[in-house]
Amino acid sequence: MKLLARLAFAALLAVFAIAAQALVVTDERGVAVDLPKPPQRIVTLLPSLTESVCTLGACDRLVGVDRYSNWPESVRALPQVGGGIDPNVEAIVGLKPDVVLPARSSRVTERLEALGLKVVVLEPKNHADVRRVLDVLGRVLGTDDAQRVWRAIDAAVTAAAQAVPESVGHTRVYFEVNGGPYAASESSFIGETLARLGAKNIVPGSMGPFPKLNPEFVVRADPDLIMIGERNAQGMEQRPGWSRIKAVRNGRICRFSADEADVLVRPGPRxxxxARLMARCLSSTLERK
Incomplete structure (x- = not known):
C-alpha cells in the first residue's frame, strides 16, 4: 500500500509539473493558443521573429526559417521553408515543429492549424508592438529576458537620438522601404524612430504604417532627405519628376547597403x-547643405 501511495504521489507531482509548464498565449488574431510546454522545435516565418527568438536565447530551438532570415549567422545553416507570406507547408510539417511563428500576412496559418500544428501569429509594426511581441515570445520560450531586451533596444535608440545635432531638427525625410514604392509612415516603427531622432516624416501615419505611394506624392511633398536601400535606389533619380525634389537636387540621399537595409526594416532587437544608422545619415547630411 505504501508503494502504491508513493507511486500515486509521484504521478500527481508529474501532473502538476506538466500543468506548471503549460501556458496559453494570445496572438495577433486575438486567438488563444495553448502550449503544453515551452516549445523545443520552432519554425519562424518572419526575419524579425527569427532575430527576436535568437536574442531571447533560443536560437538552438529553431529548426526552420523563412528564406529572408539571415541573422544571426547561425540561422543561415537552417532549413529554409520559403517566403513568409506563402511558405512551403509540406516543408514546415516535415520539420515537426512544436510551434510555428508566422506574420499576420501569411497565407498558410489556417492550413497549418488544420494539419494539427500550433501557430502563434506575431507581426510587430511599431515600437509598442515590438515590446509586446517580445513579451509574448518570452512567455512562449519560458524566459524572463524580454523586458531586459526591450530596455536595451530603447536605451540604444535614446543614445542615438542624443548624438544627433539639434540643427538636424525637423529635417523632412522620405524613407522608402521597398519598390512600389512602399514607404515607412509616421505610425511605423521606422517613423517612430525618426521622430525620436528629431526628424519629420513626410508620410502621415493616417496612411497606415507602410503605405504604397503614388510617386507623385513624394514629388509634391519635396523631402529634404531620402533614405533608401541601394537595392531600390537604382534609377531613382530618373523617376518622373524626381529630379525636382530638393533631396535629389542637393544630393541628400542616404543609400544603405543590403545588410544595413535588413537592419533598418526589421522591427526587433536590432x-x-x-537608429544609429539613421542618426548617422541625418548628421552626415549637414555637411551637404
Whole structure:
C-alpha cells in the first residue's frame, strides 16, 4: 500500500509539473493558443521573429526559417521553408515543429492549424508592438529576458537620438522601404524612430504604417532627405519628376547597403543599430547643405 501511495504521489507531482509548464498565449488574431510546454522545435516565418527568438536565447530551438532570415549567422545553416507570406507547408510539417511563428500576412496559418500544428501569429509594426511581441515570445520560450531586451533596444535608440545635432531638427525625410514604392509612415516603427531622432516624416501615419505611394506624392511633398536601400535606389533619380525634389537636387540621399537595409526594416532587437544608422545619415547630411 505504501508503494502504491508513493507511486500515486509521484504521478500527481508529474501532473502538476506538466500543468506548471503549460501556458496559453494570445496572438495577433486575438486567438488563444495553448502550449503544453515551452516549445523545443520552432519554425519562424518572419526575419524579425527569427532575430527576436535568437536574442531571447533560443536560437538552438529553431529548426526552420523563412528564406529572408539571415541573422544571426547561425540561422543561415537552417532549413529554409520559403517566403513568409506563402511558405512551403509540406516543408514546415516535415520539420515537426512544436510551434510555428508566422506574420499576420501569411497565407498558410489556417492550413497549418488544420494539419494539427500550433501557430502563434506575431507581426510587430511599431515600437509598442515590438515590446509586446517580445513579451509574448518570452512567455512562449519560458524566459524572463524580454523586458531586459526591450530596455536595451530603447536605451540604444535614446543614445542615438542624443548624438544627433539639434540643427538636424525637423529635417523632412522620405524613407522608402521597398519598390512600389512602399514607404515607412509616421505610425511605423521606422517613423517612430525618426521622430525620436528629431526628424519629420513626410508620410502621415493616417496612411497606415507602410503605405504604397503614388510617386507623385513624394514629388509634391519635396523631402529634404531620402533614405533608401541601394537595392531600390537604382534609377531613382530618373523617376518622373524626381529630379525636382530638393533631396535629389542637393544630393541628400542616404543609400544603405543590403545588410544595413535588413537592419533598418526589421522591427526587433536590432532597432538600436537601425537608429544609429539613421542618426548617422541625418548628421552626415549637414555637411551637404
Amino acid at each position: 532597432m538600436g543599430e537601425a
